Amino acid sequence: MPKISHKGQQMPASPIRKLTPYADKAKMHGKKVFHLNIGQPDIATPEGMLNAIKRIDFKVWAYTASEGTLSYRKKLVEYYNKLGYNISPENIIVTTGGSEAITIAMMSCLDPGDEVIIPEPFYANYNGFACQGGIEVKPILSHIENGFALPPIAEFEKLIGPNTKAIMICSPNNPTGYLYSKEELEALKDLALKHDLYLYSDEAYREFCYDGRSFTSPMHLDGLDENVIVLDTVSKRYSACGARLGCLITKNKAVIATALKFAQARLSPGMVEQIAGEAAVDTPDEYFEKVNKEYTNRRNAIVEALNHMEGVFCPNPGGAFYVVAKLPIDDADKFCQWMLESFSYNNQTVMMAPATGFYSTPGAGTDEVRLAYVLNIDDIEKAMICLDEGLKVYPGRTVSAKSLAGSHESV
Amino acid sequence: MPKISHKGQQMPASPIRKLTPYADKAKMHGKKVFHLNIGQPDIATPEGMLNAIKRIDFKVWAYTASEGTLSYRKKLVEYYNKLGYNISPENIIVTTGGSEAITIAMMSCLDPGDEVIIPEPFYANYNGFACQGGIEVKPILSHIENGFALPPIAEFEKLIGPNTKAIMICSPNNPTGYLYSKEELEALKDLALKHDLYLYSDEAYREFCYDGRSFTSPMHLDGLDENVIVLDTVSKRYSACGARLGCLITKNKAVIATALKFAQARLSPGMVEQIAGEAAVDTPDEYFEKVNKEYTNRRNAIVEALNHMEGVFCPNPGGAFYVVAKLPIDDADKFCQWMLESFSYNNQTVMMAPATGFYSTPGAGTDEVRLAYVLNIDDIEKAMICLDEGLKVYPGRTVSAKSLAGSHESV
Numbered sequence: 106m107p108k109i110s111h112k113g114q115q116m117p118a119s120p121i122r123k124l125t126p127y128a129d130k131a132k133m134h135g136k137k138v139f140h141l142n143i144g145q146p147d148i149a150t151p152e153g154m155l156n157a158i159k160r161i162d163f164k165v166w167a168y169t170a171s172e173g174t175l176s177y178r179k180k181l182v183e184y185y186n187k188l189g190y191n192i193s194p195e196n197i198i199v200t201t202g203g204s205e206a207i208t209i210a211m212m213s214c215l216d217p218g219d220e221v222i223i224p225e226p227f228y229a230n231y232n233g234f235a236c237q238g239g240i241e242v243k244p245i246l247s248h249i250e251n252g253f254a255l256p257p258i259a260e261f262e263k264l265i266g267p268n269t270k271a272i273m274i275c276s277p278n279n280p281t282g283y284l285y286s287k288e289e290l291e292a293l294k295d296l297a298l299k300h301d302l303y304l305y306s307d308e309a310y311r312e313f314c315y316d317g318r319s320f321t322s323p324m325h326l327d328g329l330d331e332n333v334i335v336l337d338t339v340s341k342r343y344s345a346c347g348a349r350l351g352c353l354i355t356k357n358k359a360v361i362a363t364a365l366k367f368a369q370a371r372l373s374p375g376m377v378e379q380i381a382g383e384a385a386v387d388t389p390d391e392y393f394e395k396v397n398k399e400y401t402n403r404r405n406a407i408v409e410a411l412n413h414m415e416g417v418f419c420p421n422p423g424g425a426f427y428v429v430a431k432l433p434i435d436d437a438d439k440f441c442q443w444m445l446e447s448f449s450y451n452n453q454t455v456m457m458a459p460a461t462g463f464y465s466t467p468g469a470g471t472d473e474v475r476l477a478y479v480l481n482i483d484d485i486e487k488a489m490i491c492l493d494e495g496l497k498v499y500p501g502r503t504v505s506a507k508s509l510a511g512s513h514e515s516v
Numbered sequence: 517m518p519k520i521s522h523k524g525q526q527m528p529a530s531p532i533r534k535l536t537p538y539a540d541k542a543k544m545h546g547k548k549v550f551h552l553n554i555g556q557p558d559i560a561t562p563e564g565m566l567n568a569i570k571r572i573d574f575k576v577w578a579y580t581a582s583e584g585t586l587s588y589r590k591k592l593v594e595y596y597n598k599l600g601y602n603i604s605p606e607n608i609i610v611t612t613g614g615s616e617a618i619t620i621a622m623m624s625c626l627d628p629g630d631e632v633i634i635p636e637p638f639y640a641n642y643n644g645f646a647c648q649g650g651i652e653v654k655p656i657l658s659h660i661e662n663g664f665a666l667p668p669i670a671e672f673e674k675l676i677g678p679n680t681k682a683i684m685i686c687s688p689n690n691p692t693g694y695l696y697s698k699e700e701l702e703a704l705k706d707l708a709l710k711h712d713l714y715l716y717s718d719e720a721y722r723e724f725c726y727d728g729r730s731f732t733s734p735m736h737l738d739g740l741d742e743n744v745i746v747l748d749t750v751s752k753r754y755s756a757c758g759a760r761l762g763c764l765i766t767k768n769k770a771v772i773a774t775a776l777k778f779a780q781a782r783l784s785p786g787m788v789e790q791i792a793g794e795a796a797v798d799t800p801d802e803y804f805e806k807v808n809k810e811y812t813n814r815r816n817a818i819v820e821a822l823n824h825m826e827g828v829f830c831p832n833p834g835g836a837f838y839v840v841a842k843l844p845i846d847d848a849d850k851f852c853q854w855m856l857e858s859f860s861y862n863n864q865t866v867m868m869a870p871a872t873g874f875y876s877t878p879g880a881g882t883d884e885v886r887l888a889y890v891l892n893i894d895d896i897e898k899a900m901i902c903l904d905e906g907l908k909v910y911p912g913r914t915v916s917a918k919s920l921a922g923s924h925e926s927v
Contacts (some may be wrong), residue, residue, distance in 0.1 A: 106742040106769070107681065107714050112649075113624045113774035122582065122665065122780055143579075150577040159570050159787060166561040166756040170552075197831065201612050206783035212648060213524045217628060237623060238523075256642030270518065303518050331517040345577040347787030349612065349760075357517070363524035369533055370644030371615035375786055376758030377569060465884070 116236050120229045120462020126444035128456050136449050139488035141476040142441075142456040144279065146426065148344040148399070148479075151392055157384035158377060168373040172365055173199025173352070175377040181352065186358075188311075190324045190335075193352035194248045196354055198364045199374045199382075203309050203338030203351040207234050210334050210353050213363040214270060214303050215240045221271040221305070222264055224464035226429060227471055228279045228307065241268070244375055244465035249431050249473065252420035254279035255289040258296055264351065265300050272297060273498055274323075275307035275423025278316060280463045280475040282404075287321045295330045304329065307336045312393055315401045318423045321503035330356040341426075343385045344396075350378040400426050403478040403485055410489035414496060416504040426478050429460055432472075435501035437461055437474050443499060450494040453487060472503070526640045527647050531640045531873020538645030538856035539720035539867050546859050550899035552887040553867040555690065557837065559810070559890075561753040563801050568795035569788060573749075579784040584610025584763070584774055588790040591797045592763065601735045601915075607765055609775045610785045614720050614762040618645050621745050621764050624649045624774040625681060625714050632682040632716070633668055633675055637688045637840060637874035637881055639718065652679070655876035660842050660884065663831035664692035669707055683707070688721040688731070688835025691874045691886040693815075695725055695834035705734065708743045708887075713747050715740065718747045721836040723804055726812045741767040750849035752837075754796045756806075761789040771838045781909040784880035814889040814896055822887075825907060827915040837889050840871055840881075848872055848885050854910060861905040864898060884912070 128138050133513045172178070178194035185192050200206040207230075213222065215238030223231060225244040235242045243264045247253040261272070272293060275501055276285040297304045312362035314320050320424070323333045337349035353364055368374075407428060416433030434440040437459035444454050460473035478485060496502065533555050539549050583589070589605035596603055611617040618641075626632060628650030634642060637653035646653045654675045658664040672683070676822035687696040717734045725731050734744045744809060764775055779785075784836045815832070818839060822830035827844030845851045849872035854864050871884035889896060907913065 107625065107712050109627055109774045110623065110627045110768050112627055112631070116623075116774065116777040116781070118777050119582070119780035145579050147576065149575045154575070155572065155574075158572055161566065161569055163566075164560045165558065166566070166754075166758045168556050168757040171530070201616075201783075201786075202782065205612075208782075212519055212527075213522065215522045216523055217650065219521070230781045230783075233777070235782070237778070239628065301518050326627070336637075341888065343577075346579040347577045347784060349784065349786045359517075359520050363520045363527065364645070366524070366527040366529050367648070369530035370620075370641045370648070371613065372641075372759060373613075373760065375612075375760045375789065377788060378786065510898070 112236065117124045121458045124441055124445060124456060127442055131454060132443045135452065139444070139453065139455045139480060139484055139491065141478070141480065141488060142458045142478045144341065144427065144479065145346055146341065146344045146479045146480065147422050148396055150344050151385060151388040153388055153492040154343055154345060154381045154385040157381045160378060161380060166376060167375050167380060169376050171368040171373055173197065173374055175380050177383045179445065185354065188322070188356070190322070192354060192356065196356055196361065197378060198353045198361065198368050200351045200353055200368070202349040202373050203232065203307070203336055203340060204234070205334040206351045206353040207231070207274050207307070207391055208237060208340070209364050209367045210305060210336060211235065211238050211240060212367055213360055218268060219270045220266070220268045221273050222261060222269060223273045223338050225465055226253070226280050226460055227273070228275055229462045231273065232465060242352070242465050243269070246466060246469060247281070249418065249420060252422065253278065253283040253286060255292065257442045258292050261296055269300065269302060271303035271305055272496070273305040273307065275309070276308040277422070279310065279425055280427045280460065281429050281459070282422025282425045282427050284318055285321065290323055292328060294326045294329050299330065302332065304332050305336060309338050309341050312342050313397070313400060313426055314324060314424045315397070315404060316423065332357070334360060339382055339385060345381070345385070348378045348381060349375065350382050400478065403482055404428070406482050407476060407478045407486050407489065410486065414493045417496070427475055428478070429473050429475050431473050432496060433502055434472050434496070434505035435498060435503055436471055439501060440499055443473060444495050448495045448498070450491045455488045455495070465471060521720040523647065523714065528643050532869045535852055535856060535867065542865060544858045548864040549856070550864065550866045550895055552889070552891065552899060554837065555752065555888050555890065556727050556757055557752065557755045557890045558806055558892065562796060562799040564799055565754055565756060565792045565796040568792045572788060572791060577787060578688050580787050580790060582779040582784055584608065585790050588794045592702060595797045596765065599700045599733070601733070601765070603765060603767065606864055607767055607772065609764045609779050610790060611762045611764055611779070612785050613760040614718070614747055614751060615641065615645070617747040617749070618718070619643070619648060620775050620778045621716060621747060622646065622649050623653060623778055624651045624771055629679060629825065630681045631674060631677070631679045633680060634684045634686050636876055637664070637685055637691050637871055638684070640873045643876060644686065653789065653876050654680070657877060657880060658692070660829065660831060660840060663833065664689065664694040664840070666696060666703065669703050670679055672707055676711050680711065683717055684716040684718065686718035688719065688724055690833065690836055691838045691871065692840050693792070693833025693836045693838050693868070695729055696732065701732055701734055701737060705740050706804045708740065713743065714745060716745050716747060717742050721750050723753050724808065724811060724837060725835045726808070727834065728817060729790055734900055735765070743768070745771060750796060754799065756792070756796070759789045759792060760786060760908070761793050766786060766857070768852060784890045805851050811889065815839070817893050817896050821897065823874060825904045828907070838885050840886050840887055842884050843907060844913055844915035845883050845907070846914055847882055847908060850912055851910060853868045855906050858905045859909070861902045864902050866899045866906070
């Protein structure tokens with residue numbers, strides 16, 4: 106029998122999806138499972154976007170230009186220039202989801218053995234995309250104690266060597282929810298310019314900033330045009346994860362020309378998605394205001410509930426729809442599996458993503474989990490009761506009950 | 517300014533799309549351009565498929581399972597088992613077009629430096645996909661004189677070394693239209709088993725077999741379950757290129773498990789496409805009968821017209837909707853560009869794909885072009901008149917007029 110590749114062996118399984126068989130089994134046994142493990146929002150997709158699909162009137166479902174239709178790219182320019190990106194359609198390559206934007210951006214700029222520095226915890230699939238390209242991820246630990254703020258620039262400097270080609274950030278962050286300040290981005294700008302590095306900016310959660318905070322992109326910084334590559338998707342913005350529609354944006358002409366060659370090899374992004382994406386740009390502001398309010402309420406509920414549990418600490422993040430919480434447990438992977446396999450409360454349980462999958466440093470995040478607040482408040486509250494009860498009886502609990510009551514408030 | 521990657525520099529530009537700027541310019545100057553350069557059929561997509569899109573009734577455009585919805589995979593099993601593939605949903609990973617099926621299949625089985633043997637001319641983008649993975653393509657020349665039949669197995673044996681991991685075929689073939697016989701596939705089977713190689717079978721054109729010929733897949737051969745990986749797409753079958761919906765099929769469990777990890781990294785194929793794809797399986801036989809008749813007529817028209825031109829030879833292929841023709845010209849790249857830039861007949865011209873892009877051996881195919889018969893008979897006839905007139909006055913013509921009249925009939 107022919108062998109599979111080393112690359113295929115090294116390719117990590119999805120830490121977000123690997124517990125799915127246990128969840129399926131729990132459901133088969135009649136348990137209700139609250140899915141806080143995956144960033145699949147329950148929010149309705151804008152009607153304008155769905156109506157655009159229903160109204161298609163073409164006869165031939167044809168390829169589009171490899172870089173995306175001019176019509177959709179023009180509409181995207183309208184959207185991005187309202188944000189102050191100051192771009193034109195030539196700066197955009199439309200991709201199959203944010204995932205393809207990342208793989209094309211990586212392949213265009215990085216060779217096997219090249220290194221990309223990423224503050225961790227980070228979106229787990231960056232590891233997979235890097236593995237595909239033989240690229241080395243160099244993680245820099247950020248810490249739950251300060252809410253996962255940007256690590257000191259000196260820490261980056263220590264990692265920069267001849268093979269360092271890029272820095273990758275995601276703000277608001279998946280999995281931490283942390284929103285980088287303008288000052289943090291300015292610090293990264295100086296670093297990128299000093300060492301001639303690409304700065305990848307994953308902005309999937311741009312719309313989700315809370316408490317009056319505003320979003321800053323590296324695209325807003327002067328003098329960084331040749332370095333910044335924005336990686337974007339409609340998945341979260343319009344609750345349209347299944348559309349698989351994203352884009353790559355850069356003012357660096359050599360990168361666009363190179364990315365186009367990769368885009369041409371796979372011929373075309375989806376045609377119907379681009380029609381829907383064009384309609385999506387006209388989504389009224391009220392949609393986002395409503396969604397934002399809903400997520401703020403959910404975040405408040407989940408953060409408050411978590412911090413009221415004994416031995417649990419959860420920072421209050423400024424954006425996205427995730428939190429990373431520190432739990433009084435021996436091993437997040439074991440705990441998350443145990444919650445599905447061996448625990449229930451009122452015949453209910455909670456599915457979470459062990460944070461280990463979001464770290465590249467071995468041993469980091471073993472007592473942390475990521476929770477996506479993609480369920481309604483009522484379900485979140487039920488899920489939090491479940492989690493609290495589970496923590497109380499989990500055999501691998503590391504802090505005995507009552508011993509740490511209120512301790513999280515002092516952090 | 518940071519540099520782009522070596523991989524990005526090596527990545528080939530699409531030979532099918534690189535002449536597009538010249539075509540755009542010709543159109544700007546008011547010329548009518550007959551597009552025989554790209555496999556974008558003018559055939560209507562089945563109504564059932566388009567109606568499925570118009571009837572969507574979900575509220576949240578959500579991710580699906582990374583391997584595709586069970587519902588769609590079950591429907592695909594129905595389709596494939598009618599063909600005698602004898603598979604179950606676990607043998608299928610749904611992909612974003614055939615392109616992603618190829619890249620995932622390559623990454624799952626081949627490491628950088630590994631070799632895949634492909635009879636040439638072959639689908640140009642195989643080069644791009646191989647470049648992405650650092651994989652070496654080892655071409656084996658097939659010849660226009662025998663209609664691009666399978667080269668002798670002894671030629672394959674010569675190329676097989678320690679890094680050879682796979683053979684890739686496409687039948688009916690893009691760009692030649694050649695349909696492999698059962699005997700040719702049996703010969704490849706023996707070779708794959710002898711050397712423990714994967715056999716990739718790109719079956720994008722399975723439905724397009726003419727003159728009563730029947731399609732054989734390596735899936736029909738006994739004892740090859742661990743070696744065969746089928747790469748498929750709905751693009752051509754249902755004239756739905758813009759759907760970006762394909763799949764990878766294999767009975768090799770290690771390959772499926774590995775492919776799933778790559779599929780998980782990019783989360784999900786398109787949701788709406790899978791709904792449409794499910795409906796497409798119920799397309800009535802009459803649709804295919806009508807399409808097949810139409811393509812047969814077009815092929816007859818284009819092959820006959822080409823072989824009536826002085827100094828031109830075109831085999832009569834058994835499938836797909838392409839022909840490769842040998843023209844009395846110095847350089848196909850120059851000629852195809854010249855047709856767009858410097859020639860017109862009744863203010864019309866023809867866009868073709870230079871065959872050089874489909875060969876990996878330098879210098880091969882310099883006097884050949886690929887023509888896709890994706891226009892109606894009337895346009896094909898006009899295009900052929902244009903081509904004939906162009907050939908008569910092309911400055912790089914290698915055979916003087918009348919000297920070879922009728923020569924093609926003797927081949």
